[in-house]
Amino acid sequence: MPSRFCSFCKNNGETVEFYTTHTLKDKIGRIVCPTLGRYVCPLCHATGPNAHTLSYCPL
Numbered sequence: 043m044p045s046r047f048c049s050f051c052k053n054n055g056e057t058v059e060f061y062t063t064h065t066l067k068d069k070i071g072r073i074v075c076p077t078l079g080r081y082v083c084p085l086c087h088a089t090g091p092n093a094h095t096l097s098y099c100p101l
Contacts, residue, residue, distance in 0.1 A: 046062065050078050073094075085101045
């Protein structure tokens with residue numbers, strides 16, 4: 043298992059070639075995953091560096 047990978051993409055069945063090209067978050071906790079970053083939370087509308095899935099929504 044590579045030391046640098048995105049757990050979000052790995053858990054969602056992306057290829058190893060894709061999920062090893064990035065991490066989920068940067069060093070200060072902002073989302074850098076391109077897949078999750080495009081997602082818009084249906085409750086609070088967060089996206090980009092603040093993106094999260096519905097189960098992680100603070101509302």
